Amino acid sequence: MLMEKLILTCAITGAETTKEMNPALPTTPEEQAEAACACWRAGASIIHLHVRDEAGKPTQSVERFRDAIERIRKKCPVIVQISTGGAVGEKIEKRAEPLKLKPEMASLNVGSINFGDEVFVNLPKDVEMLAEKMKEHAIKPEIEVYDYGMLEYGVKLVKKGVIAAPAHFQFVMGTGHGISGEPRNLCRMADFLPEGSTWTAAGIGRYQLPIATQAILMGGHARVGLEDNIYWSRGVLAKSNAQLVERMAQLATALRRPVATVDETKRILGLP
Ligand code: KMH
Numbered sequence: 539m540l541m542e543k544l545i546l547t548c549a550i551t552g553a554e555t556t557k558e559m560n561p562a563l564p565t566t567p568e569e570q571a572e573a574a575c576a577c578w579r580a581g582a583s584i585i586h587l588h589v590r591d592e593a594g595k596p597t598q599s600v601e602r603f604r605d606a607i608e609r610i611r612k613k614c615p616v617i618v619q620i621s622t623g624g625a626v627g628e629k630i631e632k633r634a635e636p637l638k639l640k641p642e643m644a645s646l647n648v649g650s651i652n653f654g655d656e657v658f659v660n661l662p663k664d665v666e667m668l669a670e671k672m673k674e675h676a677i678k679p680e681i682e683v684y685d686y687g688m689l690e691y692g693v694k695l696v697k698k699g700v701i702a703a704p705a706h707f708q709f710v711m712g713t714g715h716g717i718s719g720e721p722r723n724l725c726r727m728a729d730f731l732p733e734g735s736t737w738t739a740a741g742i743g744r745y746q747l748p749i750a751t752q753a754i755l756m757g758g759h760a761r762v763g764l765e766d767n768i769y770w771s772r773g774v775l776a777k778s779n780a781q782l783v784e785r786m787a788q789l790a791t792a793l794r795r796p797v798a799t800v801d802e803t804k805r806i807l808g809l810p
Pocket residue numbers: 552553554621622623624625626645646647653658682
């Protein structure tokens with residue numbers, strides 16, 4: 539099977555991880571630019587970006603996103619994918635606001651799911667609203683799915699034209715309330731995608747390394763980073779996001795699946 543080069547995404551910050559959990563978590567725009575570009579140097583071509591306020595709390599502030607994105611852009615050419623998921627409980631209008639900044643990509647969560655003791659709410663009307671705004675601003679959505687039913691719904695949206703084809707999917711596996719990181723689950727989800735779709739897989743916690751490795755072998759793309767996993771190995775904290783990226787880039791090379799540059803990633807995903 540002829541495979542495209544491997545797109546490595548790094549989810550550098552997220553909304554749930556704290557510096558108390560791992561001091562290497564970048565939370566200020568300066569730290570985020572530094573971390574994003576270290577990841578780029580290590581082989582990542584996409585940065586999945588959440589931002590934090592001055593107190594380190596998750597925010598969907600347009601100004602905070604603008605600051606982080608401008609700082610990243612000054613340092614390196616990595617593709618920025620902003621989060622429209624934000625933190626659990628954030629209002630949908632606030633979640634949509636950073637789309638005004640017209641980043642190359644944005645996450646699009648296509649269903650609701652339990653998250654810890656709360657519910658991460660993504661109503662169909664809100665999913666469609668976000669998809670519409672992404673279309674308006676020529677932003678490529680990354681369709682975030684956390685279980686098989688959500689995948690079916692995401693595919694339905696592509697078939698209905700709410701999301702343009704060929705679409706890009708992200709399988710988030712091992713959250714504890716959605717699909718787990720069992721190898722067969724990734725095979726099943728990848729099999730269900732319409733012809734021409736692209737996909738990335740993100741394993742949460744201990745699933746990060748095996749799921750990313752499986753994605754390399756299957757011809758998908760891989761996401762790592764402190765948003766999803768704070769550890770390097772069992773009980774040992776990761777030193778940085780770039781350390782996690784570097785391991786995947788090395789593994790990919792060893793498995794004869796070279797890492798895609800930013801330009802190659804743009805071609806593979808049809809980004810301008
Ligand atoms: N923080 C999670 C509730 C996304 O970025 O779109 C949602 C999340 C997904 O991280």
